[in-house]
Amino acid sequence: MQKLYLIIISAVLVNNFILTKFLGICPFIGVSSQIDASIGMGAAVIFVMTIASLVTWLIQTYLLVPFGLEFLQTISFILVVASLVQLCEIIINKVSPTLKNSLGIYLPLITTNCAVLGVAILNIRTGHSFIESIVNGLGSGIGFTLALLLMAGIRERLDLAPVPRALKGAPITFIVAGLLSIAFLGFAALIPQ
Amino acid sequence: MKTIIISILGLGVIGLVAGLILGYTNQKFYRKVDPRIEEIDEALPGANCGACGYPGCRGFSEAVVAGKADVKGCLLGGEQTTCKISKIMGIEANKKKEKIVAILKCGGGKEQSPSKFDYQGVQTCQAAQTIGGGFKACTYGCLGLGDCVIVCPVDCIKMDENGLPQVEYEKCIACGKCLKACPRTLFTLLPISTKYHVNCSSKDKGAIARKACKIACIGCGICVKKCPSEAITMKDFLAKINPKKCTKSGKCIKACPTKCIIQM
Numbered sequence: 138m139q140k141l142y143l144i145i146i147s148a149v150l151v152n153n154f155i156l157t158k159f160l161g162i163c164p165f166i167g168v169s170s171q172i173d174a175s176i177g178m179g180a181a182v183i184f185v186m187t188i189a190s191l192v193t194w195l196i197q198t199y200l201l202v203p204f205g206l207e208f209l210q211t212i213s214f215i216l217v218v219a220s221l222v223q224l225c226e227i228i229i230n231k232v233s234p235t236l237k238n239s240l241g242i243y244l245p246l247i248t249t250n251c252a253v254l255g256v257a258i259l260n261i262r263t264g265h266s267f268i269e270s271i272v273n274g275l276g277s278g279i280g281f282t283l284a285l286l287l288m289a290g291i292r293e294r295l296d297l298a299p300v301p302r303a304l305k306g307a308p309i310t311f312i313v314a315g316l317l318s319i320a321f322l323g324f325a326a327l328i329p330q
Numbered sequence: 331m332k333t334i335i336i337s338i339l340g341l342g343v344i345g346l347v348a349g350l351i352l353g354y355t356n357q358k359f360y361r362k363v364d365p366r367i368e369e370i371d372e373a374l375p376g377a378n379c380g381a382c383g384y385p386g387c388r389g390f391s392e393a394v395v396a397g398k399a400d401v402k403g404c405l406l407g408g409e410q411t412t413c414k415i416s417k418i419m420g421i422e423a424n425k426k427k428e429k430i431v432a433i434l435k436c437g438g439g440k441e442q443s444p445s446k447f448d449y450q451g452v453q454t455c456q457a458a459q460t461i462g463g464g465f466k467a468c469t470y471g472c473l474g475l476g477d478c479v480i481v482c483p484v485d486c487i488k489m490d491e492n493g494l495p496q497v498e499y500e501k502c503i504a505c506g507k508c509l510k511a512c513p514r515t516l517f518t519l520l521p522i523s524t525k526y527h528v529n530c531s532s533k534d535k536g537a538i539a540r541k542a543c544k545i546a547c548i549g550c551g552i553c554v555k556k557c558p559s560e561a562i563t564m565k566d567f568l569a570k571i572n573p574k575k576c577t578k579s580g581k582c583i584k585a586c587p588t589k590c591i592i593q594m
Contacts, residue, residue: 196344200340200343200344201340204336204340205333205336206333206336206337206340208337209337209340209341212341213340213341213344216341216344216345216348217344217348220348220349220351220352223352224351224352224355227352227355227356227359228355228359230359230361231359231360231361234361238388
């Protein structure tokens with residue numbers, strides 16, 4: 138049980154996908170301008186990451202390894218992620234068309250979000266068990282949402298701040314992202330080596 | 331050979347299962363959308379300029395299908411788009427709508443109307459207007475810092491050497507953004523067929539207006555007397571032409587002593 142807690146803390150804070158591994162930067166910059174949209178995006182990513190971890194672990198263990206098809210890992214995982222995103226989109230479209238409109242192009246872009254594929258492949262590479270994989274997927278999704286929300290909060294204030302003209306827009310956003318990432322380095326001491 | 335077959339089968343199975351699940355959910359969670367929304371969305375230019383007053387082109391197409399928006403609402407697309415939309419909606423669009431453009435009611439550039447003081451502040455009209463009521467000698471005229479240039483969604487406004495914005499009438503979509511951006515509200519929307527207009531907004535008395543700008547309307551009233559169709563009225567020392575009554579005789583242009591009535 139303790140190991141599961143450790144995995145969650147590690148995925149959310151220490152090995153945060155965006156701020157320490159620098160994966161999935163595209164939606165991080167693209168959707169983080171408003172808090173509402175980033176909550177929706179975060180929820181979608183949590184859903185996709187958790188289910189993707191579950192399904193890809195099953196595929197790896199019961200399909201790819203027994204038949205010696207490990208070389209198909211990437212393509213089959215992308216297939217799974219793409220179908221999950223599509224599933225997510227259909228459901229969101231039914232439940233809340235407004236949310237779908239505000240997410241816009243970034244929702245289908247989760248398909249090619251390297252953070253989602255990254256979580257699936259890293260699960261296999263670190264040799265997580267079935268439950269551990271799911272927990273790691275969930276934790277990574279929460280970490281993604283946390284980073285997105287932090288950034289959205291900062292950017293909503295940044296709009297009102299007197300930013301030097303040369304740094305307005307994307308440059309200041311990247312600088313803030315870098316500072317946030319340095320701050321997250323501090324969490325490394327949470328987990329004893 | 332065996333590996334190839336197994337890998338094709340393996341991927342095929344994954345794809346098939348994923349496809350079946352997707353197909354099932356798509357039926358289960360099917361949301362009925364009016365197909366006309368999609369069709370109108372495709373017919374629109376897709377610039378998401380917001381000139382129609384709806385959030386983006388998608389918002390406009392939904393509003394048209396819901397009957398809230400007029401089929402002629404898309405200003406950027408113009409006649410062609412209106413034609414397509416009315417075909418989709420099965421409505422006959424009313425006869426040709428005349429093109430409307432934004433016109434600047436000021437002719438006093440740097441040459442005609444000098445500055446009162448040297449303004450070094452933030453280079454926007456909005457900011458300049460707040461300091462001492464603007465640096466320009468004329469308190470009604472164009473400040474020439476180009477707030478209208480920035481807001482124009484189709485880039486049809488350019489600043490000329492005299493410090494006055496020039497509108498390219500062919501490109502203008504009459505969205506009205508420059509009307510709101512100008513702190514002195516110097517723009518007005520007029521049909522492109524309007525031949526003459528008063529190129530001044532000064533409501534000062536003749537002598538003051540003349541001192542501030544060489545080509546100001548001084549409210550002398552000669553044009554009112556000369557106009558054969560009584561299309562010109564005088565209010566607050568400023569002439570106004572009613573385009574509906576104007577017979578385009580051209581007498582006002584010749585009579586105006588300061589040449590502030592001009593031909594488009």
